[in-house]
Amino acid sequence: MSPAVYIFKRFLQAIPLLLIISVLIFTLLKLSPVDPLAHLKANPSISQAAIKAEEERLGLNKPAPVQYGIWLRNLMQGDLGISTSGSSVSTLLVNRAGNTLLLSLLTLFFTWLIAVPAGVYAAVHRGKWVDKFFGLVTAVGMSMPTFLLALLLLMLALATGALPIGGLTSPDFFEKNVFQQILDVAHHLIIPVAVLTFVNLAHIQRQMRANLLDVYRAEYVRTARAKGLPENVVIYRHALRNAINPLITMMGFEFSYLLSGAALTETVLAYPGLGRLTLEAVLTKDINLVMASLMLGSVMLIAGNLLADVLLKFADPRITLE
């Protein structure tokens, strides 16, 4: 099957899957006994009539299946609806998605840049002090919650005054020239990227090391060595290529986290990203916004898996697309 046909088939398969996911999310949201207008209701200066009007405006007074129907119809027309804040959901998502994408892509880049060589190095020099050092670092990275690390770095930023405390841009950002603006954003990105890289680094480095060690024991590696090939060629030509497959699958999953995986870090670091927006939306039961961002997450997951499968085909010719 050619890759194009395969992708098209997978795309068709995704449609019923997304529909089922949306029904599930919607039902769960409706079942939770959270009242999106509770804050208004608890305010002595807001009248019953104002609350009624707000209910009507948000369509909260209609039965749940009807609300889902409206949501689906609007979605078909490319309209993601209105958030409880009154602004359109698509504007909100677009506003924030860029920031999160920037953070995630940088994180992905640095994670892989460090994790893959570190994993290879640790596997090759198994049991040496470098391997043990990486073992320690990754153990810390795996066990430490992201928000704790973020907080520690914030404390460091405050104590040294060298780094900004949260946010993405300085108040005078728009008075700067383009070069200064880039520097400003980079300055603000140091802490969030460091936090997320450190935490993600751990499992990819461990995975890489374990895979490579597995392959190391394979017969073809012994054969290659027996042939008298130089060690470098053995590692990078023969062993690494075979060890990389599970990592490509992992990358597919990571793709889905690009837009939603950093909610805690974003909240602690006051980063204007999509994760923080979604978290706030869930807490206030902003149905349209939660639906949109969860659906976006699902689409990213499906797309990521597809991407990984296609990449695997290229990385390993033995795999056939069925």
Next chain:
Amino acid sequence: MSNQSSLLSLLIYLISAALFLPSLFGCTTKIAETPKQDTVLQSKTDAEKTATEAQDALTRSIYRVRDPGPFKLVTVKSLDPNSKTTDECWQARGEAGKFGGTLTVSIFGRDPKTYNYWDHQDAESAGLGLLMFDRLVEIDPWTGKMNPRMAKSVTVEKDKKTFTVKLRRGLKWSDGHALNADDVEFTFATIIKRGFGNSSMRDTLTVYGQFPEVKKIDDLTIQFVTPRPFAPFVSMLTNAPIAPKHVLEPITKRPMEEFHAFWSINCDPKTLVVSGPFKVGRYVPGQRIELERNANYSMVDKNGARLPYLSKFVIAVVPDQNTQILKFYGKELDFLDIRTVRGFDAALMKQRESTGDFTMFNLGPNDGTQFLMFNMNRRKDPKTNKYYVKPIKQEWFNDRNFRLAVSHAISRKRLVDNILRGVGLPLYTAESPASLYFNKALKPYPQDLNYSRALLQKSGFVLKDDVLYDRNGNRVEFSLTTNAGNSGRDATCIMIVNDLKQLGMKVYYQPIDFNIMIDKTAHSCDWEAVMMALTGDKVEPYNGANIWKADGRLHMFDQRLPDKNGTVRAPDARDWEKEIEECFNKAGTTFDEKLRHRYFDRYQEIVYEQQPLIYLYCLLDISAANNRIGNYRPTPLGITYTPRGSFHNIEEIYIKKAVQN
């Protein structure tokens, strides 16, 4: 009502406090060990002693700045170079400052939702709107009287129903358009009366079911006629900024839904036309709102120069209070407003005050009240034909002795000492001590378990083996709820559970989500005891009528629900409920200050005697300002929604260049 803070921010707080300021370790363990407070209090570490001293100093020193007297009306050269007349401006009362500079403040939680003040539902949008739109009158931050702002004068005519408002000469919108009686008439007769946007404004201004008549007399004169004498009317005008007719009129001719979307937070700020000192210049979602100076603003300083001094006013949007405080320490923020500095932060911040180059301002008790209440509902749910509250419990909760016994069994002093770190006051009355109408005759009382036991005995309750039974032999047990995630309320409930245990009551404490709690108190009426808080009003107690009228929307201790037609009736109102309602009705219609005091005193007295809400404590309002801010002269009455917050004189706030920039 205070905002819900998530469990996450609690965790973050505990961790940051533990890492950053080791002295707090003592405090957190102390709250956790509530039952044995007194023994814990004896063993203090040095760090704790410093914290306690700092906190004592703070409580003792409520910040007071001398009343500068009324505003002076001065005439200055008109903004319009061709004009033959001069402009009338109010003269700011502080010292002459320097022009220029940026002030950076912050809000926590979510971004504001709209620039359209007339459509706002959230406090952030309200605070932002108050920076951009002026009102006819303002509360004097020192005396609580009504000062004309856009108006030159407000007079009440002899019939007590006609209010004549004279506008100042030369008022201008930020786009240069003249601001006159047409705008005022449009604001009240079209936007508010017809219910565009948030219809609450219409409801507060409605007197006995009728909206006051608004009539333009001439370009600078407007007359309001209320159907009956209504004393709070002038103070209600402080909630209603004037809207620009030349911009909003076309929108009001279109379907009403379009008004909601107009000037929403994602609009182009260039389209904004304002009358206040600042105007939004740029909105960076999730990060900040940048406001620019409005050159057409109509207030002047001591030298007759047009205010405001600041060229930029930046509002950073920060997820929670802890990040705000960190940013303030890091000098990324110049100012922390009252809701950011909580009791437990205050003592720790006080220790950094001198090295951190900032000053903390204690503005006295907050207008909000924290209380415990029992569900006194005696009715059946018409749908299920079952009682909302079990009849056995109904009897307890409706027994005045029972409620009094609970009130006397709670040690409010310990709540304040341990939960608020001393930065608060025990509360016994429905109005906070900050209110101008606070009834001083109602005396505080200490925890007195013996008195409580005597009261319970009088009602036939029996204590057997440390367990309390009612006269029919039912064990006294009930559930207590508050909103999860609010660490202060959580600790309060735990302490109350322990206090009531000593009377033999079994209290099941169970925190739930804020939204669910509100749903229970406002709709399903399925609850037994709740600890929560309500905001109050320091100047006008009438704003609490929604809580105290028997058919009110927030009459939570005995919520009456609307019938099919949406009307609420209260045929079973108790005598004292009726009397409270009468107090409100009478105080609402008289202009005689003495009489108003008498009615509001009486209402507090009834609440004090009946304890439908068992008041616990109120917080202190504390703000912190970097020392480079000039003219910051906060007062207890001069506080409104953040970001305007305690900057009642925002137009004359300036940045002292001399201090390190």
